[in-house]
Amino acid sequence: MATLTDPRKESFRLGMLIYDTRYRSLTIQIIALFGFMVFAAWLINNTIYNLAAQGKSTGFGFLSDPAGYDINQRLLDYSSQSTHLRAAFIGLLNTLLVAAMGCITATVIGLFVGVLRLSNNWLVAKLMTVYVEMFRNVPVLLWIVFTMAILIETLPAPKDFRGDDPAASMVLFDTVAITNRGVYIPEPLFSRGLGDFPVMADRTSPACEVGEIGEIGDACGRFQVSLDLLAVLLVFGAGLYASNRIAHRAERIQNETGDRPTTWYLRLGVIILPTLALLIALGFHLGRPELKGFNFQDGVYLRNSLIALWLALSLYTAAFIAEIVRAGILAISSGQTEAAAALGLRSGRIMSLVILPQALRVIIPPLISQYLNLTKNSSLAIAVGYMDITGTLGGITMNQTGRELECVLLLMLVYLLISLSISAVMNWYNQRVKLVER
Amino acid sequence: MNKTVFVGVLALAGMSASVAAAGLLDEVKTRGKLNCGVNAGLVGFAAPDANGEWGGFDVAVCRAIAAAVLDDPNAIEFVPTTAKTRFTALASGEIDVLARNTTWTFTRDVDLKFEFTGVNYYDGQGFIVRKDLGVSSAKELDGATICIQTGTTTELNLADFFRINNMDYDPVPIETEAEAQQQYLAGACDSYTTDASALAANRATFEDSANHIILPEIISKEPLGPLVRHGDNEWGDVVRWTLNALIAAEELGVTSANVAELASAPGSNPEINRLLGTEGTLGEMLGLQPDWAVKAISAGGNYGEIFEKNIGEATPIGLARGLNAQWTSGGLMYAPPFR
Incomplete structure (x- = not known):
C-alpha cells in the first residue's frame, strides 16, 4: 500500500529571500523602497543642512507681510x-x-x-x-x-x-x-444696481462700518460679490433650465406620437425675456471707454x-x-x-x-x-x-x-x-x- | 541595502566637506578664473562690445578684482544675470561676486545673507518720458502706464511713491532692459522707471535720444555696489579693499599712467607707498601679492578714470560725477585710510 506523505515542510531559510521565486520580487521591492526612502531622507537632510549653513531659516511667515508691489491686472x-x-x-x-x-x-x-x-x-x-x-x-x-x-x-x-x-x-x-x-471694450453698468456683498467680512474692521448713506467701504471683506451679476446669472440659469424642460417635453411627445412640436420660439423666449426684463429693471447700460489723461x-x-x-x-x-x-x-x-x-x-x-x-x-x-x-x-x-x-x-x-x-x-x-x-x-x-x- | 546607505552617507559627507572647504579666495586662485555676475546688457555699466569683449563701469570692478587676485584682468568668466536671477546665482555659488548695479538694502544685506562691500555708484530712481508727452514732473504722471523691471527695488519704490502722492498708475512688469526699451519706444508705456544712471545709459542707445527727458524727481536712494555671500570675510575683504583702492587711488592722484612709476620705488607720500606695497605688508594681510593694488589700478585706471571712460560726460551716456565725486570735491566717494 502506497502511503501518501505530505511533502516535508521546508523551514524558512534566509537564502530563500533571493533564491525562492515566491519571495524574490517582494525582497527586491522592499530593498528598492528602502533605497528610495534613504535617498529622500538624504535629499531633505541635505537641503536643511545647506540652508542652515547659509544661515537661512525656513517658514511661511513672510506670506502675511505686506507685499509692497502693485499688480496691474487684479480681479x-x-x-x-x-x-x-x-x-x-x-x-x-x-x-x-x-x-x-x-x-x-x-x-x-x-x-x-x-x-x-x-x-x-x-x-x-x-x-x-x-x-x-x-x-x-x-x-x-x-x-x-x-x-x-x-x-x-x-x-x-x-x-x-x-x-x-x-x-x-x-x-x-x-x-x-x-x-x-x-x-x-464697453463695460456693463447698472444705474439701479443692487450693490456688492462683502464675503468673509471682518465686521470689526473700520472699513466695514456702514456709512451715512448706507454704503459699505470698498475694503470691507476679503472680496466683493456683485449682486447684480449674481441676479443676472441666476435668472439666466433658470431660463436655461426651463428651456431644457421644454426640450424634454418635446422629446416625450415625439416618442409618444411621432410628431415633434415646434419649440424653438418657446425655448428662446424663456431664456431671453426674463433676463432682458431683469437687465432693464437694473438699468443696464454700457459704459464706453474714453481717452482721459494718459x-x-x-x-x-x-x-x-x-x-x-x-x-x-x-x-x-x-x-x-x-x-x-x-x-x-x-x-x-x-x-x-x-x-x-x-x-x-x-x-x-x-x-x-x-x-x-x-x-x-x-x-x-x-x-x-x-x-x-x-x-x-x-x-x-x-x-x-x-x-x-x-x-x-x-x-x-x-x-x-x-x-x-x-x-x-x-x-x-x-x-x-x-x-x-x-x-x-x-x-x-x-x-x-x-x-x-x- | 548596505551599499545604498553607504552611498548616501558618502554623499552626505561629500556635501558637508564642500561647505567646510577652504575660503573662496584660495578657491579662485586655484581655479585661475573669477566668476563675476554682471548685467546682461546695460551700455556703460556692463555690455559686450562688437568683439564680444565685456566692458563697462561694473565690469571694470570685476577686472580690478581679477587683476588683484590673479594678476590678469582678463581671467574672468562673465555670467550675465537678470534682476531676478542675480541673487540665486550668487547664493548658489555660481558666481563669486555680483557687480550688477545692485542696490544695498537692509533686507538684502541681513535677510538674504549677502555682504555689500561698498558703493561704486550713488544712484536714485528716476523716470524717463518722451518730450511730446508734455510732462515736466513725476507728480504729473497720475494715471500713466509705467514700465518697470521686475524683481528690483524700483518696483517697491514706485508703489510707495504713487501711494504717498495719492496717484494711480498702471505697472507693466518687464524682465530685461531690452524688452523695456522696446515697449517704451513703441509707446506701450508712457514712462520707464529705473535707476537714473541706467535711464541715461538707455537713452544713449535711442536713435532719437534728444526727444526723451529724464524727469527731475529722484524718488529713492539707490547706493549700488558689488556684493558677495555672507560668511566668507576674507573674500569680502578682498573685494571691499580692491574697490577702496580704486577710490583711494583717485584721491591720491595715482592713475593708470603713473602707477608703474610710483610703484617702482617708495615715494614721499607714505599712504601711496602703503597702497602700492612699497611700504608695509597690506597685501600680505589680504592674502595677496604686495603689488595687488598696482595691478588693480593698472587694469582700468583709478575710480575717476573708470567713471570718465565708461559713463562720464565725454561718453554718450554723459553722467556728471555729482554725488559720485571724491569727498574732497563735494561728493560721497570716501575710501577709509590705508594703514
Whole structure:
C-alpha cells in the first residue's frame, strides 16, 4: 500500500529571500523602497543642512507681510499694502482666467480645424494642415513673444487717438479702442444696481462700518460679490433650465406620437425675456471707454499681455486638439456615415448626431492632457509681463523676500492642485460619454 | 541595502566637506578664473562690445578684482544675470561676486545673507518720458502706464511713491532692459522707471535720444555696489579693499599712467607707498601679492578714470560725477585710510 506523505515542510531559510521565486520580487521591492526612502531622507537632510549653513531659516511667515508691489491686472481688490498671500491669490486668479479662456478658445478652434482638415475641399483641408504644422512645430514661448511683439509694434498708441485729426480711431461705433496697450471694450453698468456683498467680512474692521448713506467701504471683506451679476446669472440659469424642460417635453411627445412640436420660439423666449426684463429693471447700460489723461478710462481693459498669452496659448494648443479631433473622427468607421446618409440625414447632422458623439470617446482622454498642458504653459506668462501666479508668488514675492524654497514648493503645490482638479472634472465627463457596455 | 546607505552617507559627507572647504579666495586662485555676475546688457555699466569683449563701469570692478587676485584682468568668466536671477546665482555659488548695479538694502544685506562691500555708484530712481508727452514732473504722471523691471527695488519704490502722492498708475512688469526699451519706444508705456544712471545709459542707445527727458524727481536712494555671500570675510575683504583702492587711488592722484612709476620705488607720500606695497605688508594681510593694488589700478585706471571712460560726460551716456565725486570735491566717494 502506497502511503501518501505530505511533502516535508521546508523551514524558512534566509537564502530563500533571493533564491525562492515566491519571495524574490517582494525582497527586491522592499530593498528598492528602502533605497528610495534613504535617498529622500538624504535629499531633505541635505537641503536643511545647506540652508542652515547659509544661515537661512525656513517658514511661511513672510506670506502675511505686506507685499509692497502693485499688480496691474487684479480681479479682486489689491493694493501694495496687501499681503504676499493675497498677491499670490490675485496671481492664481489671473492664471485660472487665462487658462479657462485658453481652454475654451482652443477647443472651439481645434474642433473646427480638426473637422475642416478632413474636408473634401482641397484648399480648406490644405490650409488647415499648414496651420496645424506651423503652430505645432514652433515652441509656444516664441508664439507668445511673437504675438506680443506684433501687438506692441503694429497697433496705435493711445496718444494717436488724441487731437482733431487723430491718426487712429475707435472701432465698432466708437465703442472699442484697440491700442498697443490693450483693447478697451464697453463695460456693463447698472444705474439701479443692487450693490456688492462683502464675503468673509471682518465686521470689526473700520472699513466695514456702514456709512451715512448706507454704503459699505470698498475694503470691507476679503472680496466683493456683485449682486447684480449674481441676479443676472441666476435668472439666466433658470431660463436655461426651463428651456431644457421644454426640450424634454418635446422629446416625450415625439416618442409618444411621432410628431415633434415646434419649440424653438418657446425655448428662446424663456431664456431671453426674463433676463432682458431683469437687465432693464437694473438699468443696464454700457459704459464706453474714453481717452482721459494718459490712457483710456472706464470700459473693460483687456491688457496686451493677456491677449498675447491667450491667443498664443489657444492657437498653439488648438493645433494639437485639431489632430486629436481628426484622429477621433477617423476612428469611426465610414459605415456609420453611410448608414446615417442612408437614413436621410444631412451631412451636418451626420457629424453632430452620429460621428462626434462616438468620436468624443476617443477624443476626451488625450484632450485632458492638452488642457493640462495649456494650464501649465500659462506659466510662460512672465515673458510678456502677465502677472500670473508664477509672476507674483514665483517672481516678485520670491525675489523680494528671498524665500526660494518655500515659494517654489507652494507654486508646485498650486499647479498640482489645478491640474488634479482639471483631471477630476474631465474624467467625470469622460465617464459620462464613454461607451456603456452591456 | 548596505551599499545604498553607504552611498548616501558618502554623499552626505561629500556635501558637508564642500561647505567646510577652504575660503573662496584660495578657491579662485586655484581655479585661475573669477566668476563675476554682471548685467546682461546695460551700455556703460556692463555690455559686450562688437568683439564680444565685456566692458563697462561694473565690469571694470570685476577686472580690478581679477587683476588683484590673479594678476590678469582678463581671467574672468562673465555670467550675465537678470534682476531676478542675480541673487540665486550668487547664493548658489555660481558666481563669486555680483557687480550688477545692485542696490544695498537692509533686507538684502541681513535677510538674504549677502555682504555689500561698498558703493561704486550713488544712484536714485528716476523716470524717463518722451518730450511730446508734455510732462515736466513725476507728480504729473497720475494715471500713466509705467514700465518697470521686475524683481528690483524700483518696483517697491514706485508703489510707495504713487501711494504717498495719492496717484494711480498702471505697472507693466518687464524682465530685461531690452524688452523695456522696446515697449517704451513703441509707446506701450508712457514712462520707464529705473535707476537714473541706467535711464541715461538707455537713452544713449535711442536713435532719437534728444526727444526723451529724464524727469527731475529722484524718488529713492539707490547706493549700488558689488556684493558677495555672507560668511566668507576674507573674500569680502578682498573685494571691499580692491574697490577702496580704486577710490583711494583717485584721491591720491595715482592713475593708470603713473602707477608703474610710483610703484617702482617708495615715494614721499607714505599712504601711496602703503597702497602700492612699497611700504608695509597690506597685501600680505589680504592674502595677496604686495603689488595687488598696482595691478588693480593698472587694469582700468583709478575710480575717476573708470567713471570718465565708461559713463562720464565725454561718453554718450554723459553722467556728471555729482554725488559720485571724491569727498574732497563735494561728493560721497570716501575710501577709509590705508594703514
